[in-house]
Amino acid sequence: MKWVYIEDVSQHNGQEVEIRGWVYNKRSSGKVRFLLVRDGTGIIQGTVFHQDKDFPLFKIFDELTQESSVIVRGKVREDHRAPGGYELEISDIEVIQIARDYPITPKEHSVPFLMEHRHLWLRSQKQHAVLQVRAETVRAIRDFFDGRGFRLMDTPILTPSACEGTTTLFETQYFDQKAYLSQSGQLYNEATAAAFGKVYCFGPTFRAEKSKTRRHLIEFWMVEPEVAFATLEDIIELGQDLIMFILERVLERRKKDLEILERDTAPLEKITKPFPRLTYDQAVKQLVEHGSRMAYGDDFGAPEETILSRIYDRPVCVTHFPAKIKAFYMQPDPERPDLALGVDFMASEGYGEIIGGGQRIHDLELLEKRIKEFNLPLEAYEWYVDLRRYGTFPHSGFGLGLERTVAWLCKLPHIRETIPFPRLLYRIYP
RNA sequence: UCCUCGGUAGCUCAAUCGGCAGAGCGGGUGGCUGUUAACCACUAGGUUGCAGGUUCGAGUCCUGCCCGAGGAGCCA
Structure with a gap:
């Protein structure tokens, strides 16, 4: 008998098949029993009917408990009463x-x-749906960059120095010296960008x-493109295109998962390019008008991000931040050197x-x-400074x-469900 | 790190003024021919986070600690 995955049963209507999976739930009503089996690709309802209440299959059925592992054999039949539209008439x-x-x-x-x-929670429907959306988002990101001639450059996870300051670094032993877990692949990306033109890294x-x-999250995944000779304007365009690509792909391929999550997709479907653009100055003015108590020169806190993203029905780009609140490597605005040529994209819906x-x-x-102003050890950045010695190039x-x-795509209240095993403050188990 | 809230059955929660620790789900047993988190009946199940204290009597009040959640700062 043919082993079939539940997501493919519609192609086997009327045929005898074998499903290998786990008991999701069961219901019984005297002489009819319903068994919900999941196999990782979906859930199917199996039925057992018999006049005799001592029917041997009933005995096996009655032993089954939630998450018992089983191989179920039977005939696939289209039935509108079954969740999923197809049912399995169980024979074994x-x-x-x-x-x-x-x-x-x-x-x-x-x-x-x-x-x-968490190791078991992953089996439940909503978690399954969230992680399907995650996997699709990863595929979309790779397809987007690969399709535009970007080269994937894996940057190191163990690094000798801090990218943006040492206070938030995980320190570890590297034989007889110290090493740190990477907070960003960016600095290495700048080196590979000089070698390949346009690159991206994608990792934890x-x-x-x-x-x-x-x-x-303490451990999270980030995709970082770096483009030689690109300006701020160029990468704002790139960021918009990337977000639109992900959005369209997930809406196209993971509609069912978003339904399971009861995510209203209308606000996502309405999003189009171009995204609203604000300078930091304009953003602060708007925020204060909408009740924020932030002062000019402050970075945005969580409430500011939330207010801003609620004013607009699509993601918002904020540019030209005060240089003081941004990283050491940010290019100053030639017209106003106190401002940095940086951009933040705020997702919609808060x-x-x-x-x-x-x-x-x-x-x-x-x-x-x-580097000196930020009190960073110059010797650790020698290789990075070399990129400015040997054919320096504007890049973003x-x-x-x-x-x-x-x-955001799933409209989840918390980020922890978007990764199979979240690492959180005070939680590293399981 | 700081602020706020919480910890009672396997799970989710209740327990009035300090006075017999309880319900639903899940487990077990029985019933039911189309169930959709099925339903109905019965049943087993407790170191009330830990350590002290007050009291005739503490889940409830006090002190300390542990664990968790929400928020702040910081950031993607």
């Missing part, structure tokens, strides 16, 4: 294991309990920030920043001056946070 159930006392029942559970059982990054909010980037300093002397790039993007 082969039990691999009866699962005893599966902790996650089909009722409500608290977040701490589910987080403690680590920040030892003691932040405990709905939008922070989700806040999903992209941060800008144009990098390409002038040798200016970069050296900034950004980082897009994968989990924040997925949280």
Whole structure:
């Protein structure tokens, strides 16, 4: 008998097939039994009918518990009464294991309990849907950059120095010296951009920030393109195109998952280019008008990001931040050197920043001056400064946070469900 | 790190003024021929986070600690 995945059963209507999976739930009503089986690709309802209540299949059925592993054989039949539209008329159930006392029942559970059982929680429908959206977003990102001639350059995770300051770095031992887990691939990207023109890296990054909010993970994934000779304007265009590409792809291919999550897709479907553009000055003015108490020169806090993204029905680009609140490598605005040529993209519906980037300093002397001003160890940055010694080039790039993007697409209240095993402040288990 | 809230059955929660620790789900047993988080009946299940204290008596009040959630700062 042919082993078939549930997502493909519609192609086997009327045929005898074998489904290998786990018991999702079961219901019984005297002489009819319903078995919900999931196999990772979907859930199908199987039925067993018999006049005799001592029918042997009933005995096996009655033994089954939630998440028991089984091989179920039977005939596929289209039936509108079944969840999923197709049903399996069960002729045989082969039990691999009866699962005893599966902790996650089909009722409500608290977040701490589910987080403690994250390894099992992944099996439930909504978590499954979120991670499908994540996987699709990853595919979309790769397709977007690969399709535009970008070269994937994997940057190191173990690094000898800080990218943007040492306070939020994870320190580890590298034989007889210290190393740090990468917070960003950007500096290395700038080197590969000089070798390949346009590049991107996409991998995990680590920040030892003691932040405990709905939008922070200790370990998160970031895609970072870097383009030689590109200006701030060029990468704003690139960022918009990337967001539109992801949006269209997920809406096209993962509609069902968004339905399972009860995500109203109308606000996402309305989004078009170009996104509204604001300078930092304009943004501050708008924020104050909408009730923010921030002062000029402050960076945006969570409330500011939220207010801003609620004013507009699409993502918003904010540019020209005060240089003081941005990283050391940010190119100053030639007309107003106190401003940095940086850009942040705020997702709509209150989700806040999903992209941060800008144009990098390409002038040798200016970069050296900034490294000193930020009290960074110059010797650790020698290789980085070399990029300004040997054919320096204006260049720009950004980082897009994968989990924040997925949280926005799925409209989740917290970022922790967008990665299979979130690393959070005070939580590294499982 | 700071602020706020919380910890009672396997899970989600209740317990009035300090006075017999309880319900639903899940488990078990039985019933039901189309169930949709099925339903109905019965049943087992407790170191009330930990350590002290006050009291005739503490889940409830006090002190300390542990754990968790929400928020702030910082950031993608």
